[in-house]
Amino acid sequence: MKKFYPFIGVLVLLVLQGCESTSRSYSKRDAYPLMYEEAVKSILVVPAVNQTTAADAPVLYATTVLPPLAEAGYYVMPIPVVEQLFQQQGITDGSQLREVDTGQFKNLFGADAVLFVTIVRWDTSYYVTGGNVSVGLDFTLVSTTTSQTIWSQAQTLNVETSGNSNDLLVSIIATALNTAFTKYIDLAHDINGAAIRQLPVGPYHPNHRQDGEEPVSQTGRVVNR
Template sequence: MLEKILKSFVCLSLAVLAAGCAAPVKQLDYTAFKQSRPKSILILPPLNESPDVKATYSMLSQMSYPLAEAGYYVLPVALVDETLKQNGMTAADDIHAIAPAKLQEIFGADAALYVTVSKYGSVYTVINSAVVVTANAKLIDLKSGELLWSGSASASSAEANNNSGGGLIGALVAAAVNQIVNSVSDRGHDIAALTSQRLLSTRQPNGILYGPHSPKYGTD
């Protein structure tokens, strides 16, 4: 009987270890990216799949910096947005449906960044309240329409929370306070900045490649 229990324990332990060992990250194929080597990037207004109407422009305002830091010329997002509006394009899904060649003709950029925001805003559970922003992106060559790169990222205000000191009551009070704070302030804007950094960083696994204005251009 003891032997059977020990065998079961060993099997269970091995299963837990196997589950705990994260599968290796699949290496992204950068062949098309390296052949295209875009110099300028057009950021399109993100699609918003969250219930918060602020998600599109909150993310849009945050993505130029990490791309510029990576070494790319980024077309001014306010100018791009106004140009699209002047041409009757106000909905992100309609903008994303414009043919890449047409976008290249209008803006002259080498590539366009298509972003979708799947989560933006407060998530409330019994003992926690957090602001979460999750997005995915695709970089498309505007001349060929070919996919150059894709990625996803998420960030949460709960990453820095520590509710262990006050017990259950303290956690419940902290969650209620956080919920009120999240409701009266746009903490999502700050979390969107962190999501954008993670999404478009050259330092992340399978991250975007360095651009031509970076001293590290061509080393990745």
């Protein structure tokens, strides 16, 4: 039995190290050091990549992203103008821009960074006595100087729309109404706010360069309401 003791000790050590790594909290400076090095002032938001079957998702989403970025202290290139310029070049989906040298965005728009957003969920689901509405977004901010990813987040918000009635017919009707009145735009606003709160604030925010020790949550969060 004694010959197994060294192996057991190593196993326990690995488990403890694993627990430590998953429970460790990170500050903004630890998680996103390049944000502080790059001194980003201006952000270009390109058309979202739509991985869902909802054809109108990118158009609806585009109306939600500018305010939280501006409130975080960044200058954001006017989104309608940017989208019109891309459309004139036949670009309507952000996937067409993923392989473009990000330095081109700096040359054309003068932006310090470009934000790519992927819509991974924009769905309504029903089951026998209930339903839910779900929006999932992936964010990637890329430097136009170095082409490196300097910030990223991924969050999904699920809203339960079940009728919660003992009467099956009443519950079905209530679920349908609740689902119909749950607006995707409102969920997108909430996700933008939650994700961008993890972003180090920009130069037009009073806490610029003073938020480095603030904790950040893990990327890839799923929130149910």
